[in-house]
Amino acid sequence: MTTSATSTRTIVTGRSSVRTQRAGSRHHRDQLVSWAFVAPFLLAFLLFLVWPIVHGIFLSFTNQSLTGAGGDLVGFANYAEALTDPVMWRSMWNTVWFTILSTVPLVLIALIMAALVDRGLPGQWLWRLSFFMPYLLASTVISQIWVWIFNPQIGAANNILKFFGLQPIAWLQNPDTNMLAIVIATVWWTVGFNFLLYLASMQNIPAQQYEAASLDGAGAWRQFWSITLPQLGPATVLIVLLQVLASLKLFDQAYQMLGGVASDTTRSIVQYIYETGFVGYRFGYSAAISYIFFTLIVILGVAQALITRRRKEQF
Amino acid sequence: MSTATLTPTETIVSAKPRGRTHLPGQNPFGPLRIAAFVVLLLMAIGWLLPFLWAVATAFKTEPDAASGDPSWIGASGPTLDAFTAILSQGNVYIWAFNSLLTSVLITAITLAISALAAYAFSRLDFAGRRWLFVVIIASIVVPPQVLIIPLFYQMLTFNLVDTYWGLILPQIVAPVMVFILKRFFDAIPIELEDAARVDGAGRFRIFWSIVLPLSRPILASVAIFVFIGAWNNFLWPFLVINDTTLMTLPVGLQTVISAYGVQYAQIMAQAVLAALPLIIVFMIFQKQIVKGVVTSGFGGQ
Numbered sequence: 001m002t003t004s005a006t007s008t009r010t011i012v013t014g015r016s017s018v019r020t021q022r023a024g025s026r027h028h029r030d031q032l033v034s035w036a037f038v039a040p041f042l043l044a045f046l047l048f049l050v051w052p053i054v055h056g057i058f059l060s061f062t063n064q065s066l067t068g069a070g071g072d073l074v075g076f077a078n079y080a081e082a083l084t085d086p087v088m089w090r091s092m093w094n095t096v097w098f099t100i101l102s103t104v105p106l107v108l109i110a111l112i113m114a115a116l117v118d119r120g121l122p123g124q125w126l127w128r129l130s131f132f133m134p135y136l137l138a139s140t141v142i143s144q145i146w147v148w149i150f151n152p153q154i155g156a157a158n159n160i161l162k163f164f165g166l167q168p169i170a171w172l173q174n175p176d177t178n179m180l181a182i183v184i185a186t187v188w189w190t191v192g193f194n195f196l197l198y199l200a201s202m203q204n205i206p207a208q209q210y211e212a213a214s215l216d217g218a219g220a221w222r223q224f225w226s227i228t229l230p231q232l233g234p235a236t237v238l239i240v241l242l243q244v245l246a247s248l249k250l251f252d253q254a255y256q257m258l259g260g261v262a263s264d265t266t267r268s269i270v271q272y273i274y275e276t277g278f279v280g281y282r283f284g285y286s287a288a289i290s291y292i293f294f295t296l297i298v299i300l301g302v303a304q305a306l307i308t309r310r311r312k313e314q315f
Numbered sequence: 316m317s318t319a320t321l322t323p324t325e326t327i328v329s330a331k332p333r334g335r336t337h338l339p340g341q342n343p344f345g346p347l348r349i350a351a352f353v354v355l356l357l358m359a360i361g362w363l364l365p366f367l368w369a370v371a372t373a374f375k376t377e378p379d380a381a382s383g384d385p386s387w388i389g390a391s392g393p394t395l396d397a398f399t400a401i402l403s404q405g406n407v408y409i410w411a412f413n414s415l416l417t418s419v420l421i422t423a424i425t426l427a428i429s430a431l432a433a434y435a436f437s438r439l440d441f442a443g444r445r446w447l448f449v450v451i452i453a454s455i456v457v458p459p460q461v462l463i464i465p466l467f468y469q470m471l472t473f474n475l476v477d478t479y480w481g482l483i484l485p486q487i488v489a490p491v492m493v494f495i496l497k498r499f500f501d502a503i504p505i506e507l508e509d510a511a512r513v514d515g516a517g518r519f520r521i522f523w524s525i526v527l528p529l530s531r532p533i534l535a536s537v538a539i540f541v542f543i544g545a546w547n548n549f550l551w552p553f554l555v556i557n558d559t560t561l562m563t564l565p566v567g568l569q570t571v572i573s574a575y576g577v578q579y580a581q582i583m584a585q586a587v588l589a590a591l592p593l594i595i596v597f598m599i600f601q602k603q604i605v606k607g608v609v610t611s612g613f614g615g616q
Contacts, residue, residue, distance in 0.1 A: 030439065034439035040427070044487050048469075050454075059468065116355045136597055138547040138565040138589060196605055273461070
């Protein structure tokens with residue numbers, strides 16, 4: 001009984017250096033079974049991820065058009081054009097600017113929300129519902145709600161400004177404020193996700209630590225600064241990185257809140273990819289811009305991997 | 316990479332509230348607690364207001380909504396006109412059906428192919444396992460947005476533009492879910508499977524009747540995460556679907572706004588109707604959804 005169990009395991013893990021002939025044929029069958037398990041995912045992975053990446057690189061070196069015209073190799077012409085295209089750089093800057101403007105409040109407000117909810121105040125269900133509910137809404141829905149709130153004549157935002165004796169603002173129509181309006185809507189929309197991540201991290205801190213601290217006479221503030229905050233370091237690194245990667249992909253709400261109209265102050269890089277490819281029909285050029293953006297993301301991804309690894313080594 | 320950092324039990328516990336009602340040794344009605352409660356209440360109201368304002372607008376008549384009157388109930392009293400107008404058009408039902416159908420299919424297919432692959436990476440040995448897993452993990456960094464051009468080209472080639480499959484297929488590849496599931500499978504005691512193997516059970520049997528039942532929490536978590544993403548996805552459905560009868564809710568609503576012009580009450584009624592299904596589901600299954608979002612959200616590391 002024991003022997004048969006071990007021999008099965010040897011085949012399973014496949015780490016044995018000596019294999020009997022019977023085990024050898026079993027091994028061959030195991031290979032087939034393994035590939036059968038992987039095959040469906042692998043097929044989808046190759047078709048809808050690997051192939052598009054490879055084909056996209058090829059397209060970026062052609063003058064392929066959405067209409068089917070073109071398709072001749074043009075060397076690095078698309079990349080050369082993109083790197084000297086002021087709209088590309090403006091879109092890149094808008095994307096980075098949005099990422100900076102949105103990440104700071106999206107992390108800080110989430111932290112404050114989680115710290116307050118973690119106090120264990122009554123109404124836990126309601127707090128979670130209020131803060132996380134917007135995250136469940138489609139971008140179209142939140143865009144409609146905020147376009148209504150930011151309406152220059154009859155919107156609620158200007159009513160609030162009026163209440164405080166301030167001048168009304170044409171939030172989305174004014175190039176000086178439209179990015180700010182998009183940031184406000186985005187913070188409202190997605191802060192709940194970071195809030196939940198922070199809350200879960202806080203709830204992982206053992207209650208005994210708080211008990212010990214309070215025995216030593218530490219108050220709520222002191223406990224937060226000395227126990228909670230230091231232990232949130234790893235979670236914060238992760239939340240910031242996830243947020244930066246999410247913010248860089250800005251498109252939906254920026255596109256929809258402006259009613260699909262391109263504004264130089266809100267056009268994100270993904271929107272420019274969309275505009276060049278699907279409005280301008282220039283697939284080749286659009287693919288080149290995609291890969292310039294992709295490079296930026298990969299650099300950040302590698303930075304993330306390095307930071308995570310360094311953190312792991314410290315422990 | 317392959318070492319498990321979370322055991323199945325830990326993963327489940329991690330998202331569970333401690334059930335602490337107040338900090339030990341602290342007066343439950345201390346001034347600091349009351350201040351915290353007030354701040355929290357104000358923030359919660361602030362976060363609910365935009366949505367409640369949309370609901371209030373949806374119950375107004377069009378002239379009341381357009382008057383800019385900041386009161387919660389319009390001068391002519393609450394009315395269901397906006398909702399009736401939206402629901403009588405019929406497209407909303409089709410879009411809701413399309414959203415549900417495609418989101419369910421995307422979730423089911425993603426879950427099935429990811430779980431099968433994750434099990435193979437966790438338990439089976441085959442040539443190339445290691446490098447294949449590394450490639451899949453590395454692909455997590457690829458943002459789907461940069462692939463819209465080649466993917467659209469591919470759908471044109473396959474004749475899948477303006478079809479359900481053109482909408483669904485590019486959304487079923489989720490390398491991060493393979494990673495999350497593999498890590499969970501790694502932590503399931505292998506002895507359970509060995510015992511079944513001794514009894515002559517095949518690989519698929521073991522996977523189906525031992526591993527999957529033990530993995531219900533993580534499968535639910537992944538399913539919730541994938542479903543929310545698919546239900547709310549805008550960019551890809553917006554690109555690949557032009558046929559009004561095949562649109563999902565987010566895309567369909569977007570096309571209608573421009574057509575409506577200034578019918579604020581109707582636009583808000585539409586937004587509220589589109590938001591309602593997920594909000595109700597969240598109200599009922601809050602605990603499970605929170606757990607699912609946190610597990611999958613953090614799993615991405």
